[in-house]
Amino acid sequence: MDGHQQIKNRLEPVIPEITDWPIYKLSQDRDSFLEEAIAKTIDDLLQSYSNAAVLHSELKSVLYQEKNRLTKEPWKSDTPEERIFWSEIKRQILLTDKLDEEKKKFKQDKKILRSILEYYSLEIVANFEPGKYNIARRILPFLFSRLMNASPGKKLKFLFGSKKTIYDKFNITGPIDHIRNLSKKGTVIIVPTHFSNIDSPTIGLIIDIIGLPAMTYGAGINLFTIGILSKWLNDLGAYKLDRRRKNKPYLELLKNYSTVAISRGAHSLFFPGGTRSRSGQIEKKLKLGLLGTALEAQRQNLLKFHKDTARKVYIVPVVLNYHFVMEASSLIRQHLAYEGKEQFIPEKDDFSTSYKLLKLIFKVITANPGMTVSFSSPMDVVGNEVDFEGNSINNIGQNVDIKDYFTLEGKMKEDKQRDNVYTSILGEKIVEKFLTANTVLSSHLVSFVAFELIQTEFKNLDIYQLLRVPVDEIEINIEEFRVKLNTIKEKIIDLYAEGKLRVHDRIKGDNDEIIKHGLKNLGVYHPSLPLLKNANGNIITQDLKVLYFYRNRLIGYGLEQHFK
Amino acid sequence: MDSSNTLSKYGVIGAGSFGLAIANLLAENGDVLIYARNEQQVKDININHLSKNYVMKEAVVATNDLKTIPAECQLIFPIVPSNGFVSMLEDIAPYLKPYHVLIHGTKGLYTPKKISGDILLRKEEVFTMSELIKVKTGVVRIGCLAGPNLASELAEDQPAATVIASKFNEVIELGQQALRSSRFQVYGSNELLGVELAGVLKNYVAIASGMLTGLGYGENARALLITRGMAELIYIAKALGANEKAFLGLAGIGDLIATCNSPKSRNYRVGLKLAEGKKLDEIIASIGEVAEGVKTLQIVKAMQKYGYRAPLAEILYKIVFEGLAIKKGIDFLMRFSSDKDAEYIVS
Numbered sequence: 019m020d021g022h023q024q025i026k027n028r029l030e031p032v033i034p035e036i037t038d039w040p041i042y043k044l045s046q047d048r049d050s051f052l053e054e055a056i057a058k059t060i061d062d063l064l065q066s067y068s069n070a071a072v073l074h075s076e077l078k079s080v081l082y083q084e085k086n087r088l089t090k091e092p093w094k095s096d097t098p099e100e101r102i103f104w105s106e107i108k109r110q111i112l113l114t115d116k117l118d119e120e121k122k123k124f125k126q127d128k129k130i131l132r133s134i135l136e137y138y139s140l141e142i143v144a145n146f147e148p149g150k151y152n153i154a155r156r157i158l159p160f161l162f163s164r165l166m167n168a169s170p171g172k173k174l175k176f177l178f179g180s181k182k183t184i185y186d187k188f189n190i191t192g193p194i195d196h197i198r199n200l201s202k203k204g205t206v207i208i209v210p211t212h213f214s215n216i217d218s219p220t221i222g223l224i225i226d227i228i229g230l231p232a233m234t235y236g237a238g239i240n241l242f243t244i245g246i247l248s249k250w251l252n253d254l255g256a257y258k259l260d261r262r263r264k265n266k267p268y269l270e271l272l273k274n275y276s277t278v279a280i281s282r283g284a285h286s287l288f289f290p291g292g293t294r295s296r297s298g299q300i301e302k303k304l305k306l307g308l309l310g311t312a313l314e315a316q317r318q319n320l321l322k323f324h325k326d327t328a329r330k331v332y333i334v335p336v337v338l339n340y341h342f343v344m345e346a347s348s349l350i351r352q353h354l355a356y357e358g359k360e361q362f363i364p365e366k367d368d369f370s371t372s373y374k375l376l377k378l379i380f381k382v383i384t385a386n387p388g389m390t391v392s393f394s395s396p397m398d399v400v401g402n403e404v405d406f407e408g409n410s411i412n413n414i415g416q417n418v419d420i421k422d423y424f425t426l427e428g429k430m431k432e433d434k435q436r437d438n439v440y441t442s443i444l445g446e447k448i449v450e451k452f453l454t455a456n457t458v459l460s461s462h463l464v465s466f467v468a469f470e471l472i473q474t475e476f477k478n479l480d481i482y483q484l485l486r487v488p489v490d491e492i493e494i495n496i497e498e499f500r501v502k503l504n505t506i507k508e509k510i511i512d513l514y515a516e517g518k519l520r521v522h523d524r525i526k527g528d529n530d531e532i533i534k535h536g537l538k539n540l541g542v543y544h545p546s547l548p549l550l551k552n553a554n555g556n557i558i559t560q561d562l563k564v565l566y567f568y569r570n571r572l573i574g575y576g577l578e579q580h581f582k
Numbered sequence: 583m584d585s586s587n588t589l590s591k592y593g594v595i596g597a598g599s600f601g602l603a604i605a606n607l608l609a610e611n612g613d614v615l616i617y618a619r620n621e622q623q624v625k626d627i628n629i630n631h632l633s634k635n636y637v638m639k640e641a642v643v644a645t646n647d648l649k650t651i652p653a654e655c656q657l658i659f660p661i662v663p664s665n666g667f668v669s670m671l672e673d674i675a676p677y678l679k680p681y682h683v684l685i686h687g688t689k690g691l692y693t694p695k696k697i698s699g700d701i702l703l704r705k706e707e708v709f710t711m712s713e714l715i716k717v718k719t720g721v722v723r724i725g726c727l728a729g730p731n732l733a734s735e736l737a738e739d740q741p742a743a744t745v746i747a748s749k750f751n752e753v754i755e756l757g758q759q760a761l762r763s764s765r766f767q768v769y770g771s772n773e774l775l776g777v778e779l780a781g782v783l784k785n786y787v788a789i790a791s792g793m794l795t796g797l798g799y800g801e802n803a804r805a806l807l808i809t810r811g812m813a814e815l816i817y818i819a820k821a822l823g824a825n826e827k828a829f830l831g832l833a834g835i836g837d838l839i840a841t842c843n844s845p846k847s848r849n850y851r852v853g854l855k856l857a858e859g860k861k862l863d864e865i866i867a868s869i870g871e872v873a874e875g876v877k878t879l880q881i882v883k884a885m886q887k888y889g890y891r892a893p894l895a896e897i898l899y900k901i902v903f904e905g906l907a908i909k910k911g912i913d914f915l916m917r918f919s920s921d922k923d924a925e926y927i928v929s
Contacts, residue, residue: 426681
């Protein structure tokens with residue numbers, strides 16, 4: 019594992035002055051930046067429409083969808099101005115209908131398209147205020163460290179607890195110097211796994227701790243429903259996405275927003291899985307849309323600039339690991355419902371307002387004795403490894419020029435289909451890196467072993483039948499558990515030696531300690547505990563589905579086969 | 583960037599009968615540089631425009647310096663037998679760049695493991711040629727060429743067609759521009775693995791077809807073999823993660839019909855001679871070129887525990903390698919029935 023580091027202190031910022039940060043510059047050049055994104059979107063859209071009539075019907079369908087959104091799925095974040103805007107668009111579209119010349123119609127429609135995109139762009143656009151950022155970077159670590167020092171029963175005292183620093187609680191590993199160096203040479207795209215709503219504040223804080231400048235990232239518009247948090251996130255550089263909108267001009271604009279930001283050097287953060295992993299398993303299929311913008315930005319920079327000055331784009335997968343995922347219960351139930359085998363109405367995942375989210379964050383941080391953040395080695399946009407200086411090294415160890423991947427007959431050529439294939443290759447590489455950077459915690463290990471033993475016990479049941487077994491039918495003999503845990507632990511240590519995953523230091527230690535620590539920390543704040551010991555010292559569960567969620571964290575390494 | 587690379591010159595690696603036929607097809611659309619190991623063959627092509635009884639077009643120039651191929655050509659067609667494929671890739675890899683496009687025409691499988699009687703192979707231990715290109719070189723834009731393309735018929739300028747498969751449309755289009763002519767049609771497919779497996783797996787069915795002829799059987803038996811063989815190939819391909827679509831196209835059923843009916847097919851000739859009572863070693867020696875079907879059969883058998891049932895491959899293996907009498911083998915196959923016809927379509 020290249021240059022593996024463990025971070026114990028806040029690192030010096032790579033760029034000391036916030037006003038020199040790319041995200042700040044982007045915010046300063048807001049008008050020209052938005053204009054570039056809009057112009058590119060108009061170009062892309064017009065290219066995709068075979069004739070003027072298609073544009074016209076697209077505009078009508080956008081209008082129709084927007085009206086539907088405002089009436090059928092209204093959110094608090096919707097403003098009264100929106101209705102006025104769309105009424106005006108309607109009036110304009112009717113005007114087009116009245117024009118008799120095709121040329122004039124087309125011109126009018128292009129004008130409408132532009133005003134819709136301008137309107138969207140002002141809604142999407144992020145702001146970045148250094149003052150607010152400085153406040154956040156002071157408050158957040160304070161909250162995290164205070165909260166994480168609190169232990170159950172001492173809630174009131176948490177603000178005055180021990181003096182352990184936040185760095186003792188975070189276990190940050192990976193080639194940090196390498197990533198810092200690349201952030202000076204090019205644009206870094208952080209792509210983390212996504213399990214919980216607290217992933218964004220966690221990764222935001224970690225990025226600051228390792229001294230990287232703040233990153234642009236897209237936040238769902240529902241997070242902006244309550245004033246203060248909304249304004250805050252926006253001022254910290256988050257751009258807004260409204261998941262209700264599915265129309266093509268909007269989606270194209272979002273993509274181009276990201277593409278132009280990256281090509282202008284703004285380091286970015288995406289959750290490539292799209293949403294939180296429902297099953298608890300590390301993402302296997304990624305959403306390629308946003309990832310594709312990294313590739314496109316890279317290609318455009320190569321086209322625009324000489325190869326020695328074109329900023330390179332680097333992809334850094336990150337795995338976040340917690341002992342406790344607050345939403346585990348609703349996530350796994352949604353997963354089972356999605357798979358279509360469980361008869362139930364999905365519960366609403368109730369963290370949709372800022373207040374509830376903040377409450378969640380507090381609770382989760384309090385509950386987690388430690389969080390593990392594992393950075394993997396960086397790649398270029400087609401999935402090659404890159405060396406310390408940022409040069410691409412291909413699968414057989416050759417130094418390669420990224421430009422050659424887009425070149426034919428000595429010329430760079432744009433080819434969307436080719437881009438899509440490269441992006442899916444990149445997606446596969448990210449998934450591989452997720453698996454190798456995943457860090458096994460004691461709670462993962464105990465939940466995996468326990469669940470597999472239960473599954474062996476009920477081997478005639480399929481997974482859906484198994485999950486419906488009443489929990490009082492389940493008891494795992496502690497001796498059997500110890501033996502199996504040791505077997506799996508040894509397999510995990512072997513995998514670790516081969517570089518196929520990472521382990522927390524505790525995993526290398528005493529088995530009884532692992533069991534004790536794992537049981538103590540696995541999802542402790544769930545109302546029904548996924549694992550606990552009964553009076554006989556044997557292991558039982560109060561919620562098999564939640565246990566299943568945590569167990570899934572170790573899927574993808576073939577460890578299941580040791581139970582057959 | 584080496585700007586001397588242009589697509590008006592096509593590279594071919596391997597000067598066997600299929601490589602020569604492809605070189606001649608390419609020569610209709612541009613200059614061709616072909617690599618041949620044998621110096622005499624290089625001279626024959628460059629001076630007499632003749633090779634192995636094939637008349638070569640004047641636009642085809644031969645070399646025995648492998649590295650001149652990637653230096654001068656951006657689109658390269660490697661067409662060497664599967665047992666020489668890895669060493670060829672290792673030789674050429676240092677000269678390949680990500681701007682190169684490789685479309686191979688080798689219908690074979692490769693495994694780094696030594697194949698012996700009872701060995702079991704895992705999926706990760708068996709490679710198609712495009713998978714080999716992917717792991718052994720830095721080239722990403724990869725495609726394959728498959729279809730009913732008997733070299734001797736191509737050499738006679740008879741009309742024919744082929745399929746180019748690649749994940750990249752760009753690769754398909756380049757291949758089409760390079761190969762298309764008034765007597766050669768080129769179809770495209772994105773099912774790279776499916777097309778490769780279709781081209782590879784059909785080879786052992788061709789061996790069985792040759793046997794039927796050798797036994798004096800007629801077209802009922804052959805039609806039975808082809809249709810049931812086809813079903814078996816689809817099961818294997820699906821188990822290996824491919825889509826069955828390619829099997830209903832030119833590279834699948836098209837190639838199967840051609841090789842199962844043609845005495846010009848090497849695999850067919852292997853079967854014919856086995857039915858005449860010849861030993862495998864003598865047959866291989868007498869045919870001269872490699873019959874890929876024999877190795878494919880070994881690999882398919884070694885992977886059989888992998889979740890598919892391939893009765894034809896199983897029996898054929900026993901006949902070819904373990905001396906089972908052909909008639910006995912056929913008896914067994916006739917008793918092995920599945921009662922539904924073309925069930926792979928609905929499954």
